[in-house]
Structures are given as C-alpha cells and as structure tokens.
Amino acid sequence: MEQQINRQGNTSIDVSFICRYLWKNIFVILMCSCIGGILAYVGMDHFSGSTYIATMDMAMISRDNSAAGNVDSAIARNLNVLNSEMLREQMKKQEEVSSLPGTVSASQVPNTNLITMSASAGSAENALRLLKSALTSYPTLTAYFESGYMLRNLTGLSVQNIQKQESKTILNALLASLLIMAAGVGLTVFYCISTDRIHNRKQASELLDMRMLGSLHFMKKRKNQKAILISDPGTDGVYVEEIDKLTTQVQSYMDQKGFRTLMVNSICENEGKSTVAVNLALNLARRGKKVMLIDADMRRPALAKIFDYTVDKNKSLSDLLQAKSSLQEVRYIDKKIPGFMCIFQKSAIAEPDKFLENKDFKALLKMISRHVDYVVIDTPPIGIVRDAEIVAGAVDAALLTVRQDRVRAVELNDVVDVLDDTGVAVIGGVLNMAKGERNSFGRKKRYGRYYYGYDNRKQGR
Known part of the structure; x- marks a missing residue:
C-alpha cells in the first residue's frame, strides 16, 4: 500500500461498544442466569431441606471445693473433647x-x-438421637483428662428443645442467579476490551492497514423501504452529508491518480456495501x-431490488458477458438523474467467476470507462467467494465497507493484503451502520434536516 498505518494499540475503552454488545447479548445472559x-x-431443594437443631444446657461444677478456681x-478442656x-x-x-x-x-x-x-x-428424631448419643459417649472420655469437674445436665432431652431452621x-438460588x-x-x-472487532473510527485507524475515510451512522429503514438512498427526500440530512464527505474523498483520490473504475466490497454479507455503492454513484x-x-x-444481485426495477x-x-445482448440493450438510464446509468443483474447464475475471469469483462470495463467519468462496481463479499478478488484485478481502486462491531481487524488486514x-x-474503508460515533448527534441531525429540507424546497420552486 502507498500508506501504511502506524498502529499504536487499542488502549482506550469504548463504553458505547460495551453497552451495545451487552444489549445485544442481554437475552442470552438473562436466560443463562434464570x-x-x-x-x-432444584438441587438445593433436593439435597438440603430444613434443618432441626436439638439443644441441651449443661453446667460445669467441681467435684470438691479445692478445684473451684x-x-x-x-x-476449655471439656469443649475440646465435645468438639473432637x-x-x-x-x-x-x-x-x-x-x-x-x-x-x-x-x-x-x-x-x-x-x-x-x-x-x-x-x-x-435424628437430631435427638444424635444428641443423646453424644451425651452417653462423653462420660467414657472424661476419665482420660478430668477428675475435679463434672458436667450436670440442666435440661432434659425433649422436643421442646428442638428448633426448626428453614433452609434458604x-x-x-437467587444469589446463584445473580452470580451467573x-x-x-x-x-x-x-471480551469487548480484548477483541479487535472494529467498533469505532479511531480504533480502526489504529489497527487497520488502510485509511478510514469516514463513517455512516445507522439508519432504520421505514416500512416497505428497499434501501437508504440519498435520492429519497425522506433520508436523514446527516446521512446525506456523510455520503457527500465520503464521495469527496473518493473522488479526490481517484482524480489525483487518474482512476476511473472503483469496486465497493466487504468481507461478509449484510455490511451495506451495495447501499454504499449506489449512494456513491448517485452522489x-x-x-x-x-x-x-x-x-x-x-450470486446475490441486489441493485435492481434497491431501485425497485424489473430487469x-x-x-x-451475465447476458452482456455471454454476448446475448449489447451494452445499449442492458444499459439502464435514469432520466431523473442526468449522467446516471446502471447495468443490473436479474437473478443469480451458476459459476459467475468464469465470466468475470474472461478477458471480455476487462474489455467491457475499459470500453465503458472511455465514455463515462466513473465506473462503480458492486461485488460479492471477498471473504466468502473469489469473485471480488477476480474483479480487483480488472479495476483501478477498491473501497471496503466495514460494518460496526462485526469484522475483526486481523481479517480486514488479510483482505487488504x-x-x-x-x-x-485500496483507497480505504468506511465504517458503516455506526452508532455512538459522533458527539452532539441530535444537534447535527436537527441542523441537517433544516439545511437539506431548505435545499429541497428551493430546488422544487
């Protein structure tokens, strides 16, 4: 890489990450506790029921007055024997x-x-039998150590001297549950302190062999919403601003190097790479x-679903790569957004890596890049199949989408290699679906809504 990140170690404790992970696993913890x-x-109720204690009071008296002192x-000697x-x-x-x-x-x-x-x-009954046995066994031992004193029973063996001690x-059980x-x-x-899962941008900068270009905060989809798109008027203005900042860094790097083709990738599924790719292209x-x-x-095409487009x-x-159709036939042009074009995939096909390895795919990218400013490619997760690695050999640059709290730093560094x-x-990475990443989020959110709302009204005039 052109820029090797200097790792200083992850020494800080991210309380937000700990709280998120605890909340994520709270059901498992509570279930194990219960x-x-x-x-x-059940165990204590079976093996340790109520306890009965039988007692008797005795007085130590001297056999003659000479031993009274x-x-x-x-x-003390008698207690040693009674407890021996x-x-x-x-x-x-x-x-x-x-x-x-x-x-x-x-x-x-x-x-x-x-x-x-x-x-x-x-x-x-057993408590009385044990007490009686102790009282009858004791006199056989006194001859070995005591002659001047004797024990006299002050109370007799009676059920009135038995106390029932209820088991706790x-x-x-409650204490055991709390301990668990x-x-x-x-x-x-x-685990949160010792793990190298990427949970904030600062930690990512310390542990990863690539630059972190920004973070995109988590947004919950509305009902029946396909994806979070900046072209949707209901999208949070702060998210739109974050996409804009990310696009600025990506565009600046690619223009500086003279690059035209960019692949957007991730290690695992459901890290939001397709949404990031679409929003980059739209911006x-x-x-x-x-x-x-x-x-x-x-293998799992998603862009047509995101745009709710029927292919x-x-x-x-795949039809274009098999020469079943021409570029003009498969190309989708969005009339609402000038300059924006798409090539979709209708459904999954078997062994797509064979088509991507074909020289026709590289030739297609070169031909398209001569007629457009940028080519943005959504690829399968690189940690699952080799398709993305094949595509990487045909493009200029790559952007990695990193979902917060999901991927380990060592895995990301291996992918970068x-x-x-x-x-x-590798241009860098973007931390996606981030929570707890920014201070004063509420104020920025309110400002973003006002600013972008005003901008949309202005464009609608």
Missing part, C-alpha cells in the same frame, strides 16, 4: 446412630460456667459526472 437459578433451586480451664473427633468415633460405635447424617457441637455461654450442647440433622433455598448474571456481564465486558452523478453503476454480484429477460450483466496482491489500489 436457568442457573432454577437448577440451583480452675473452672475456665476445665470448660474422639467423640465422633465413640458415637459411631453405637449402631443406631453410626450412619445418621448430622453434626454435633458444643459452645460456652459467655462469662458463665454453662455449656450448650447441640445436634443438627434433617429430622427432629430461594435466597441461595454478573459472570456473564463480566465475560462480555472482558457523483449529482455533481455532474457521468457514472455507470454495475451489479457484478451475480427484462436477456438484459442482465489480498487486494494489494491483485494490484488494485
């Missing part, structure tokens, strides 16, 4: 509780000589230039 919450609720150390694995092993020797699920624990009532013994299980299934949602948002934000014709617009996408039989580009190898001059 499914995760439901699964968590060491009650705190005695309580030795007690658990002793309880397992009792057949009726050896396989019961549950826990046993003991704690001191602060600033007293009281100890609360508790057992928890999935049912009140719904709350835990937060993880989804976090992963999406991380050049408005400037008093003779322009021939050619639909060379013979007659044997009046397509492919086009360079064909010998075509």
